[in-house]
Amino acid sequence: MTPPALELHQALHAALPTVLAELAELIAIPSVAAKPDSPLPLCAEKVAQLYRKRGLDAHLVPTDGGPPVVYAEDRSAGVDAPTALFYNHYDVQPAEPLELWESDPWVLRRDGDLLFARGSSDDKGHIACRLLALDALRALHGGALPVNVKVLVEGEEEVASVHLADWIERHSALLAADVTLWEFGGINAAGEPELICGLRGIATFELRARTIAHDAHSGVGGTILPNAAWRLVHALASLKDQNERILLPGHYDTVLPATDADLALLGKLSPQIEEDLKAAFGISGFLGEATGAELHRRASFEPSCTINGFSSGYQGAGVKTVLPAEATAKLDFRLVPDMDPAMVHQSLRAHLDAQGFTDIEVVYLGGQKPGRVSPEHPLIQLAAQTAQETYGIAPSIVPLSPVTGPVHPFTVGLRQPIVTIGCGYPGARVHAPNENLRVSDLLRGAEHTVRFLMALAA
Incomplete structure (x- = not known):
């Protein structure tokens, strides 16, 4: 008592x-x-x-x-x-x-x-x-x-x-x-x-591209040498379509959708959450024009693929006309029940190989399974x-x-x-x-x- x-x-x-x-x-x-x-x-x-x-x-x-x-x-x-x-x-x-x-x-x-x-x-x-x-x-x-x-x-x-x-x-x-x-x-x-x-899971990676022995003069090599930055950009662009759908093979196979009871709870969440997010990030709306329970469903129950950072070539002040030999990108996949970060690692490698990006190195940085x-x-x-x-x-x-x-x-x-x-x-x-x-x-x-x-x- x-x-x-x-x-x-x-x-x-x-x-x-x-x-x-x-x-x-x-x-x-x-x-x-x-x-x-x-x-x-x-x-x-x-x-x-x-x-x-x-x-x-x-x-x-x-x-x-x-x-x-x-x-x-x-x-x-x-x-x-x-x-x-x-x-x-x-x-x-x-x-x-x-x-x-x-x-x-x-x-x-x-x-x-x-x-x-x-x-x-x-x-x-x-x-x-x-x-x-x-x-x-x-x-x-x-x-x-x-x-x-x-x-x-x-x-x-x-x-x-x-x-x-x-x-x-x-x-x-x-x-x-x-x-x-x-x-x-x-x-x-x-x-x-x-x-x-419950909390979503995560799988984190670094992708690495290397095309030539060292950086080149962009005027000399721009049309005859492979550019590592462009190579990695094309590889990254293959991961999602314009509707935010992740294109890895079998990526959604184990996803458990939100139940009607889940959606009912999401519909009760305060509208203030949406307004606070808009104000914090200076936006008028969200991807797909989602709002209400659908916004919260997408935020929680859909897996995501996010480019966290990209590094290549010269990024200092002024101009340096260089063609990069190397490029790296950090990215994370947020996972929902019952996804497994190890399976995402496998499917990421398989996807890049199938798309002709066998030269892109995939470094698995770690992950956690979701649970609820x-x-x-x-x-x-x-x-x-x-x-x-x-x-x-x-x-x-x-x-x-x-x-x-x-x-x-x-x-x-x-x-x-x-x-x-x-x-x-x-x-x-x-x-x-x-x-x-x-x-x-x-x-x-x-x-x-x-x-x-x-x-x-x-």
């Missing part, structure tokens, strides 16, 4: 100063996964210490070539009690460009309701949200927890969780639980609590019920998010539903300068966590 709101709020506010101080300690460790000299093990040990402080048995578990995973548990609620698995990550994005920050990105700065720092939201703020919820739960239950809690905190989420799937497969018995509380959650642009039921849980799952509905109790407004349920995360090892590998409960909001500027967290969201995210876990126990 959930305690009276006043008691819950008092418990959260009493624990808040300690948790904010601990968040500052986490922020001070620049745990950037993309940098080889980053102090990732130091940050992992700090996370373990914070969970040990709350009575959990926490230790660092090595990965096969990556930073350690923090694993912690408290099974004192007993074998008959349900178990919740917390998933988070302690790595963060680089802070650069530093000149765009209004304060030191590695020093937590408070300005009224706002906390500024790299990782303040993604994802150290969400770790703090879990710690705050545990403190309140213990305060309300005489030091005990009403559910068993397991914790998995990795250090590579910002670089595609390279070693996580294998680590989970090796430790699947250890991670048995009834539900995974995902690494993010919070409210949307309309101020509604948002429950996301049914919006009708009882624990999604429980999260919705407790969200309404917390926020006083019905939540927005998103059947599949356009973004990517390592959800497949949980939803498929561990066969656990994911629930997105946390403290994010659209203005948090995650991955950007002046990343921030609102203290009020931290408190509400922790309150929702407490209410959900207590309802789970009941």
Whole structure:
């Protein structure tokens, strides 16, 4: 049974100063996964210490070539009690460009309701949200927890969780639980609590073209030597038609379309999302003139192919009449259930060969499989019920998010539903300068966590 709101709020506010101080300690460790000299093990040990402080048995578990995973548990609620698995990550994005920050990105700065720092939201703020919820739960239950809690905190989420799937497969018995509380959650642009039921997957590549031994004078070679830039442009142009249809063989064969129930949920999403996107990107409409549920269906349930960058020849100031010998392009394919990045790699190679581009080198940079849980799952509905109790407004349920995360090892590998409960909001500027967290969201995210876990126990 959930305690009276006043008691819950008092418990959260009493624990808040300690948790904010601990968040500052986490922020001070620049745990950037993309940098080889980053102090990732130091940050992992700090996370373990914070969970040990709350009575959990926490230790660092090595990965096969990556930073350690923090694993912690408290099974004192007993074998008959349900178990919740917390998933988070302690790595963060680089802070650069530093000149765009209004304060030191590695020093937590408070300005009224706002906390500024790299990782303040993604994802150290969400770790703090879990710690705050545990403190309140213990305060309300005489030091005990009403559910068993397991914790998995990795250090590579910002670089595609390279070693996580294998680590989970090796430790699947250890991670048995009834539900995974995902690494993010919070409210949307309309101020509604948002429950996301799945994430798309991804396959990333670099394509390379080389045509001649070295760059040539464009006047000498323009009509007699093969140009690497043009060669790669033609190869890229063969990947999609003018209607955005991806032309790789069998690319759509395993795609699971949105159900009528999915479309009904997409139709309920706030129109404010469309207006915010238009304003942010300075456009009057979207591809295919999509709007409403169809816009959200295309954004989430259709696979995509995106050229992320192209490099060739001279791109400095002024003119240099050169014919490039080499060209490279980065691209990603966003995948929907039940697509597989390994199959995309195979079909990309097959497509280029069939189109006469056998000379184009394909370098697979990594990928993740998509995963989702049914919006009708009882624990999604429980999260919705407790969200309404917390926020006083019905939540927005998103059947599949356009973004990517390592959800497949949980939803498929561990066969656990994911629930997105946390403290994010659209203005948090995650991955950007002046990343921030609102203290009020931290408190509400922790309150929702407490209410959900207590309802789970009941």
